[in-house]
Amino acid sequence: MRFHTRKWVKPEDLNPNHTLFGGRLLAWIDEELALYSIIQLQNSKIVTKHMSEINFRSSARQGDIIEIGIDVIKFGNSSITLTCQVRNMMTRETIISIDHITMVSLGDDGKPKAHGKTQIEYVKDRLED
Template identity: 40%
Template sequence: MDLVTQHLVQPDDLNYHNNLFGGKMLSWIDEGMAMFAMMKIQYTNIVTVSMDNVVFRSPARAGDIIQIYGKIIKTGKSSVTVKTLAITNNPQTGKLGEVIESEISYVCLDERGKPYFHFRNFKIPVK
């Protein structure tokens, strides 16, 4: 998996129990993975269709660095699905922990907002 983005957990990102708010994590993942998909498929007019198999494994705390990894796992006629994994990296202790795992599907749209069959003639570049 490729490192997609990183975020430092700040006090404003925490819920009442001093854990990273789940909605904040999902926002970071959706934004980071959308940019990752755009770069990989060389097309920018995409929208999130679904976040599936979202599994929160452990909490993150203030001062943790969230590292979000991803890879493309599937394409359809107009859709791309990415697998994502987010881990915590505590810079003081070096301790790593898996926070969340999920799959996200995006759909390519044309200028009218309708599905665009981008993958009809496009091959995803292999590293």
């Protein structure tokens, strides 16, 4: 799992139980998945098509630092399928795991657009061209 983003849990991120609000965490995850997909597919028009079961396993409290990790499962014709795990860096526990997330590349017409990608590309490799 490649961990790309860290978030610091602040008072505005908490639910009435004083733990991390699940909706806030899902918004962070969706944003990170979109950014990752935009970079991989080199298209700024990306949408979330599907998320498999979301398994909340633990939580985080104010002041905790969490990490969002993403891995590619496969590249489709117009999509990329990812897996995601979020962990609490303070407790070392997994907060959430999502086995399959499908992100779709769109054309200017708003319909799925083939991206031609078949493997993960790293920025350092693009700079060497």
